[in-house]
Amino acid sequence: GENVEQHPSTLSVQEGDSAVIKCTYSDSASNYFPWYKQELGKRPQLIIDIRSNVGEKKDQRIAVTLNKTAKHFSLHITETQPEDSAVYFCAASHRGGGADGLTFGKGTHLIIQP
Amino acid sequence: DVKVTQSSRYLVKRTGEKVFLECVQDMDHENMFWYRQDPGLGLRLIYFSYDVKMKEKGDIPEGYSVSREKKERFSLILESASTNQTSMYLCASSANTEAFFGQGTRLTVV
Numbered sequence: 001g002e003n004v005e006q007h008p009s010t011l012s013v014q015e016g017d018s019a020v021i022k023c024t025y026s027d028s029a030s031n032y033f034p035w036y037k038q039e040l041g042k043r044p045q046l047i048i049d050i051r052s053n054v055g056e057k058k059d060q061r062i063a064v065t066l067n068k069t070a071k072h073f074s075l076h077i078t079e080t081q082p083e084d085s086a087v088y089f090c091a092a093s094h095r096g097g098g099a100d101g102l103t104f105g106k107g108t109h110l111i112i113q114p
Numbered sequence: 115d116v117k118v119t120q121s122s123r124y125l126v127k128r129t130g131e132k133v134f135l136e137c138v139q140d141m142d143h144e145n146m147f148w149y150r151q152d153p154g155l156g157l158r159l160i161y162f163s164y165d166v167k168m169k170e171k172g173d174i175p176e177g178y179s180v181s182r183e184k185k186e187r188f189s190l191i192l193e194s195a196s197t198n199q200t201s202m203y204l205c206a207s208s209a210n211t212e213a214f215f216g217q218g219t220r221l222t223v224v
Contacts, residue, residue, distance in 0.1 A: 032211065044215050045215070104158070106154060
C-alpha cells in the first residue's frame with residue numbers, strides 16, 4: 001500500500017516569514033495530493049490539492065509543488081500569519097481522492113511566532 | 115455546505131463493551147471513511163465504503179467492523195472494546211476529490 005512520509009513534525013517560524021512542509025510518497029500510481037489543515041479542536045479541512053498532471057498550484061499565500069519523478073510534494077505558505085498556526089497533513093491517493101481513501105502523513109505542527 | 119455529523123463528541127466505554135460510532139452525511143456522497151487520529155501517528159484509515167453494503171479494509175482494520183445499510187450512514191463497530199482503542203475517531207465522506215470530515219468522536223476505553 002501507499003506510504004506517506006511528512007517532515008518536519010514541528011515547524012516554528014516568525015510571523016511574516018515563509019513555511020515549507022515536505023512529503024514523500026511510495027506508490028507511483030498515486031495521482032491526487034491534498035493538504036489538510038486542522039486547527040486545535042476542529043476537524044481537518046482541505047486547503048489546497050494537486051493532481052499528478054500538474055507541477056504547481058497556487059492559491060493566494062499557499063502553493064503546492066509536485067515532483068512525480070522524485071515522488072515528493074511540498075506545501076509553501078508565504079507571509080505567515082497567526083491564523084496559520086495549526087497542524088497540517090499531506091495525503092496521497094491513487095483514485096483521485098475518492099473511493100480508496102487517502103493515506104495521510106503524520107502531520108506538521110506549524111507554530112507562528114509573533 | 116456539506117455536513118458530516120458524528121453521533122457523539124465524547125464517549126467513555128468499559129473494556130469488553132460493544133461500541134457503535136455513527137456517522138451521517140447529507141451530500142449524497144458515494145464514499146465514506148473511518149479514520150483514527152493519534153498524536154504523532156496522524157490519521158490512519160480503518161475502513162472505507164464506496165457504496166451501500168460495500169466495505170473495504172483500510173490500513174488498521176483489526177478489532178473493528180463497519181456497516182453501511184444506507185448511503186448516508188456509515189457505522190464503525192468495536193466488537194469488544196480494548197484500552198488500545200482509546201483514540202479520536204474521524205468519519206469522512208467524499209464524491210471524488212475533497213474529503214469532508216465530521217467533528218470527531220473522542221473515545222476513551224477504561
